[in-house]
Amino acid sequence: MVEEAAAFKITHVKESRVKQLDPENIVFGSLFTDHMLVADCIDGVWQTPEILPYGDIAYNPALASLHYGQSIFEGMKAFRNVDNEVVMFRPEENFKRFNISAERMCMAQVPEEIFMGGLKEILKLDSAWVPDGEDNSLYLRPFMFASDVYLGVRPSFNYRFMIIMSPAGKYYSTPPKVKIETEYIRAATGGVGYAKCAGNYAASLYPAKLAQEQGYTQLLWTDAQTHTKFEESGTMNVFFVQNGKLLTPKTSTTILKGITRDSLINIARDSGYEVSEQDVYVKDIVEGIKDGSVTEVFGAGTAVVVSPFSGVGFEGDDIPLPAITEKSISSVLKQKLDGIRKGKLEDTHGWVYKV
Template sequence: MAIQTGNFKITQVEKSRIHQLDPNNIVFGSLFTDHMLVADYINGEWKTPEILPYGKMEFTPALASLHYGQAIFEGMKAFKSDSDEVFMFRPLENFKRFNISAERMSMPAVPEEIFIGGLEELLRLDAAWVPKGGDNSLYLRPFMFSTDEYLGVRTSLNYRFMIIMSPAGPYYSKPPKVKVETEYIRAAPGGVGYAKCAGNYAASLYPAKLAADQGYTQLLWTDAIEHKYFEESGTMNVMFVKDGKIITPAVSTTILKGTTRAALLQIAKDEGYTIEERKVSVEEIINGIKDGSVTEIFGVGTAVVVSPFSAVGYEGVDLELPEITEKSVSQILKTILNNIRTGKIADKYGWVWKVA
């Protein structure tokens, strides 16, 4: 039975699938909660959002997003405290970035009451799906795609915004070994590298497969023009610890402005670390690994949180990095961030958004 609550029409599942969730054995992105949000943009306006049982959709083969790639998304997480309170982490930052992506992809902005309000309604309904403990969380995936059923190349007139949610554990089972990519590119100046659009990820799949065939978990992307400077690493921003300083590529039109990245840099600053946001050359880092001045390289992002690398492959040689310990910079920052997000320590930044 459907009910109207505030701005949302809600139809709840007859029987929950929560029994399928094993908090000790979570495979990222493989299990989804009971409900999803759907909001359609038709004839220049947003229709009443609906929260429905998670399930299939039906479109014709002429769906514009299948042919021309007008699709964007965000990655977010919800956490559960020891007292069973549910928190989101900096959702307004993801909301702002989502609409920056929408503008770049010539899509309509999603109103805050649909984006944030929809997340809150879903999390209240599916709060039992937020797993406790360790690196566990509930991954939140807002996304939007064009829904014109028309094959002409043009900006679509109609769109669908959705939110689905999936229990998540650690993204990597062990520290990844990464390869410096000097042939293929992720993004070029003037392109869509700063937007979370589907095409960015599609373009990365082939070079990532080639790297995987060589035994690497991820890529360290370099700039599109000279391949001399680091940009990102697969699904993550990247940080380097050199001579005790944290160095990271400055955000640009080719680098995604990560919410986790920004939070960790703020925490690091408050913990007294020296931070440099600048161009980071491949030569500097490779030489630093060799002479021991580079002691850590780690990816940061919503899905991975903080992921230290075990080795870097460059020009056919794998350069091992020091083993990570509790005193490593990456682990100190990760512990503080996780404690803030789960309510274990006070949130002096105002980052935590209580839902239920």
């Protein structure tokens, strides 16, 4: 069945696959909802967006994005609140960041009515896929890639924007052990580190693989010039608790401006914690873990939410971190963030967007 809804053309699936969803056993990024959104920008003009049954897409071997890497994405989540309503968390910030990435990668700007309107329409259609459960959510993946069929180094004239969605549970089953990376780099000043582009993640795979072979879950990236200052972790921003104070590296062109990061900073300040966005030096943190002044190191991001680290590896030395308790700052912040998103706590910042 095909119907028109606002500016979106919708083709419904013949039969939903939602029975495949087991909320007790969700593997991140492995099962996708019934529908996907597709919108093409042709010679600078956005065509009517379509919501179609989820499935394969055909592409030409000369597709520009395959050869020259013009590809960006966002990571977002939808939740069920205590009233069983489907809500998103700060989607306007993802929309703004998506177009910041597009500008840096010399790509088309996506209109708000396609990005935000598309999210709302597809979530209405596939709302049954938003799972119940304390750590469960529906992961939303808006992305865009160059769609020119052309072999030549120049920005594409045409782009395809899409949204797909996947049920998500807890990202890490156990607290990650991370390695401080002092050889390879994730991003350099003036580069694309602040953009959520595919190439950033591709470049990180090899050093992450080496670390995993050594028994680590993820990396803690350091600055490209001196390897003395922390930047972020492999899939998240990073926080440190030293002498009861919350520290996080200040953002720059080499660090992604995480929306979870910003939310936690605001929640921490609202809760009376001292927070500092500053240069955080490897030497100070390593010494602080050893002398007990650093009590927590944790990651923060859409997929992981808040993820305390169990230990840190540095120059061949594994340094364990204290066990996290309910009174740990990371635990308190996660509980409050979850409470706001699920409607258990008051949303004083206007972050929650009801679908």
